[in-house]
Amino acid sequence: MATFGNSNFSRSPLSDITLKFQNIEYQLPTKSKNSSIFSINKVEKKRILKGLSGHVSPGELLVMLGPSGSGKTTLLSALGGRLANQNLTGSITYNNKPISNLNKRKIGFVTQQDTFYPHLTVFETLYYTALLRLPNSLTKNEKVEQANLIINQLGLTKCRNGIIGGTFIRGVSGGERKRVSIGQEMLVNPSLLFLDEPTSGLDSTTAQRIMTMLKEFTIFNNRTLVMTIHQPSSRLFYMFHKILLLSDGSPVYFGKGTDAINYFAGVGFSPEIAMNPSDFLLDLSNGIASYEEVENGNTTEIVKQKLMSAYVENIYPILAEKFKEQDNQNIHKVSNIANFELTWCTSWWTQFHVLLKRDIKERKHQAFTIFTTFQVMVIAILSSILWWQSQTRVEDQIGLLFFITIFWAFFVLFQSIYAFPSKRAMIAKERMSGMYRLSSYFTSSMICDLPMNLTLPTIFLIIVYWASGLKPDVVTFFATFLVLLLNVLVADGLGLALGALFMDLRIATTLGTIIMVASMIVSGFFVKHVPTTISWIKYLFVGYHTFKLFVDIQFSKTDTYECGGNDSCLVTDLSSLALIKLDVGTWWSVLALLLMLVACRLLAYFALKRLGKVN
Secondary structure: OOOOOOOOOOOOOOOOOOEEEEEEEEEEEEEOOOOOOOOOOOEEEEEEEEEEEEEEOOOOEEEEEOOOOOOHHHHHHHHOOOOOHHHEEEEEEEOOEOOOHHHHOOEEEEOOOOOOOOOOEHHHHHHHHHHHHOOOOOOHHHHHHHHHHHHHHOOOOOOOOOEOOOOOOOOOOHHHHHHHHHHHHHOOOOOEEEEEOOOOOOOHHHHHHHHHHHHHHHHHOOOEEEEEOOOOOHHHHOOOOEEEEEEOOEEEEEEEHHHHHHHHHHOOOOOOOOOOHHHHHHHHHOOOOOHHHHHOOOOOHHHHHHHHHHHHHHOHHHHHHHHHHHHHHOHHHHHHHHOOOOOOOOOHHHHHHHHHHHHHHHHOOOOOOHHHHHHHHHHHHHHHHHOOOOOOOHHHHHHHHHHHHHHHHHHHHHHHOOOOHHHHHHHHHHHHOOOOOHHHHHHHHHHHHHHHHHHHHHHHHHHHHHHHOOOOOHHHHHHHHHHHHHHHHHHHHHHHHHHHHHOOHHHHHHHHHHHHHHHHHHOOOOOOOOOOOOHHHHHHOHHHHHHHHHHHHHOOOOOEEEEEOOEEEEHHHOHHHOOOOOOOOHHHHHHHHHHHHHHHHHHHHHHHOOOOOOO
């Protein structure tokens, strides 16, 4: 594997960050166990982090150890600025300055769960990241070179053109996915890099390779690394510069990894046998000093209390003194950070262009699936058969227009509801890293949806319109076509808004079903006699306006039909049109649909602003 000694990374304006955190406390509100349905719920707060302190300088690797549930990931998220401030107390500084949107964009954060677009290749994933996160001062060729450099240095050359894959899509291996995830952050040569269990689920050889690469990156580029790790091998343990050992959210050790065993021996805890140092430390953090004591039924809380007391007496005073020294040494660096303005790495147009290309490349595998196309074609053929040349059956034609209205509203709404919830993790990850503006992402996403939203309805209408014998002239057909597309776009926007608002498919689909059923009921086709007190409600639903426009296009007040024998009756006398006044308020319905189109998308946009803290 190539080393990082001669890397050509773009230098960050926030180079050489010293991270300090002191007395970090984090609490989460919980309901009181004693509350009942007959009393007001009492809100209690559970302490997750309890007085954690430490510091790490450029060229150093700090590793947080502890059993599951000890608070490692919570602390890492707090240090990376990814927790709600109202529940977090203590001091976290970068070169004696609080975290800001500026230095967030210069900090890398690798989550435990790798989040990717499954159909993109390894190169495409890093290439699009480079185009979005590297500054405009670099040319496109230079950004491609940076992506290739990362591929070579992470040992990803062999899988360069392999797709990332996902849950049901076979792709690269777990170790290769993890290296790609790390590579996305290393592309920007971060001054400070956070990693949440980067070796989780990997074999010992792959874990060793990743840790060696990270240590080289730290030393050769003078970068600051902070990571969590669950149960490292002895080979990995001796690579750590500093260790923070947690037990139930409290600190029990902070210092050099090589000094840990001697420290615990000095406070009365030594391993009974030769063993992996990390196993011994994890036993201690679980309150296990001797398995013989555990078997005899002695409580582990005594061990934990001894360790915490020893930390307060022996380690924290040294840390407090160290903080004072660093405050004096780094005071000159404060002004260097404050001088930089908050700017995006790339322009809005560049972000939009890159995101559109990426979305098209990814969604071509999802949009026109065989099943979706087959579904639409079956409905189109069946509708053509049932309404074949129905021009003499006016009531049947009105039924067809109502069916088209409801079918496409339902179909598109439930397709679009899944759009944002299925990409929630990806959007949050990219927004938190300051990769792009939300407006550029949202615009590119809407435009990328257009082929799916327009092509299948067009094919459907071409088949059904002429087969069913609707008014056979080109102007009427195109008017019907435009109304159908407007109906589809409004339903799409409503689905996007519901998905973005709730980010929960069960809630979003339930509410979507209620809205669509209500739209179907009040549109005027089923219920003819609506109480005047609620008759206005139909104007709030897309179904009414679309159905009215369809009818207005196909019929007029003077149109007649055979209503028995040789008698002719006016179309306006049909009971199915009792709530629709022909040739009245047509343009108001067009305006209502356009307003719904804009309102739903604005609602979806502002709902998405909650994901990620960089706006």
